[in-house]
Amino acid sequence: MKNIDVTALGELLIDFTENGLSISGNPMFEANPGGAPCNVLAMLSKLGKKTAFIGKVGNDMFGRQLADAIKNVGICNDGLIMDKSVPTTLAFVHTLAGGEREFSFIRNPGADMMLTKAEVNTEIIKNSKIFHFGTLSSTHEGVREATRFAVDTAIESGALISFDPNLREPLWESLDDARREIEYGLSKCNILKISDNEVEFLFGHSNYDKASLQLMEKYENIRLIFITLGADGSCAYCKNAKAKAPVYNVNSVEKTGAGDTFFGCALNYIIEHDIDLLNETELTELLRFANAGASIITTRKGALKVMPDLQEIYSLIE
Numbered sequence: 218m219k220n221i222d223v224t225a226l227g228e229l230l231i232d233f234t235e236n237g238l239s240i241s242g243n244p245m246f247e248a249n250p251g252g253a254p255c256n257v258l259a260m261l262s263k264l265g266k267k268t269a270f271i272g273k274v275g276n277d278m279f280g281r282q283l284a285d286a287i288k289n290v291g292i293c294n295d296g297l298i299m300d301k302s303v304p305t306t307l308a309f310v311h312t313l314a315g316g317e318r319e320f321s322f323i324r325n326p327g328a329d330m331m332l333t334k335a336e337v338n339t340e341i342i343k344n345s346k347i348f349h350f351g352t353l354s355s356t357h358e359g360v361r362e363a364t365r366f367a368v369d370t371a372i373e374s375g376a377l378i379s380f381d382p383n384l385r386e387p388l389w390e391s392l393d394d395a396r397r398e399i400e401y402g403l404s405k406c407n408i409l410k411i412s413d414n415e416v417e418f419l420f421g422h423s424n425y426d427k428a429s430l431q432l433m434e435k436y437e438n439i440r441l442i443f444i445t446l447g448a449d450g451s452c453a454y455c456k457n458a459k460a461k462a463p464v465y466n467v468n469s470v471e472k473t474g475a476g477d478t479f480f481g482c483a484l485n486y487i488i489e490h491d492i493d494l495l496n497e498t499e500l501t502e503l504l505r506f507a508n509a510g511a512s513i514i515t516t517r518k519g520a521l522k523v524m525p526d527l528q529e530i531y532s533l534i535e
Contacts, residue, residue: 221293222266222488223379224345225254226337226367227354228329229272229287229297230306231279232473234518246309248279249473249519250286252329253351253383256474256520260481260510262291263524266488269341271296271367272354273332275305280328286522296338303328310473322388330357334366342370347408347484349379355398356388368405377492378438380406381480382415392418403436408487410443410480429454440492443483443507445476451508453500456493460500465512465533474520475511482507482530509533 232251239245258268270292274280276299283305288294306327311319324330332354342348348371355361371378380402389395399419403409409432416428429442433454442454450463486503495503513525513533 219344219346219376220267221269221341221345223258223261223347223349223484224269224271224296224341224371225258225349226271226332226364227254227351228252228306229255229270229274229283230308230327230329231283232519233307233309234471234473235311236518247518248282250283250521251308251473251519252521253353253381253477254349255287255292256477257349257381257481257484258292259287259290259521260478260524261485263526264482264485266485267293269293269296269345271332271338271341273298273300273328273336275299275303275328276301277305279305279307290522290524293341296341298332298336300328300331303331306330310471320385320387322385324388326357329353330360332360332363334363337363337367337370339367339370342367342376343374345371345374345376346488347379348376349381349484350402351381351383352395352398352402353383353385353388355401356394361398365401372405377408377487378406379408379410379480379484381410381476382412383476384412384415384418403432403439405438407438407440408484408492409439409441410445410476410483412445412476413447413449416444425452426459429459441487441495443480445479445511451479451504453504455495455500458495458497458500460497460504462501462504462508464508467512467516467533469515471518472515474514477520478514478524479507479511481524482510505534506530
């Protein structure tokens with residue numbers, strides 16, 4: 218019996234989010250724990266699921282902050298490596314109108330990209346029902362090898378594979394490299410969360426019904442697809458059903474972590490249901506729940522430490 222619901226591998230970093238101006242008129246930034254994989258785990262932990270993380274941070278003030286942060290929100294950090302030879306990865310988030318963002322990364326190198334195959338805790342993976350990853354753990358050769366090893370270990374152990382491309386164009390030497398790593402993830406995953414702009418990047422069109430059909434025809438391993446549409450909500454596709462649901466009317470201040478919160482809520486639903494028996498009613502229920510969680514997180518600065526609880530989500534739905 219596996220007793221970890223979801224294990225994720227990837228980046229754990231500090232999101233410096235804008236938080237007003239100093240008395241001198243200079244922008245001030247708040248050091249929020251972040252990184253897409255751990256944001257997903259934080260949402261799952263908030264909903265009572267058992268989670269674990271595999272990755273690397275620097276043995277510095279930010280790395281120690283991050284190790285404490287994920288432990289405090291209920292994520293097992295036994296698979297977290299602290300490396301004194303490389304600094305923790307940092308991201309600076311510039312908030313635009315409507316809560317959209319621009320990212321600037323301090324990652325040359327950053328600790329998250331220095332994880333090696335030998336440092337991957339395989340026992341955690343083998344004890345997990347779902348293994349989750351994205352492409353930021355495949356931007357460089359060493360961590361790419363570690364990621365592939367972890368994915369293969371998870372598949373061999375019978376885990377469901379969950380994938381979020383999470384395309385961050387500034388972190389790639391070329392977009393051809395990004396496309397290749399996204400295609401690798403598509404070839405391995407059973408559950409896919411992809412954004413509208415990533416669909417357009419891959420297919421050159423925004424016909425989401427067509428894109429989902431193209432994905433499922435090309436990659437027979439994919440059993441469930443979520444497409445997030447920003448202000449237009451989200452849609453879901455499985456072999457025998459599809460659904461779409463809108464977002465909720467909230468006062469958004471910053472959208473960092475919205476997609477991760479959505480995916481955490483979605484994976485929570487999948488853990489509690491049979492992925493191969495989902496119908497349109499259940500997909501709609503799943504999307505409404507996940508959209509509510511994502512909507513709430515946009516009203517807050519940061520994500521990992523401020524995930525909504527079950528009652529907040531149901532209150533918004535009602």
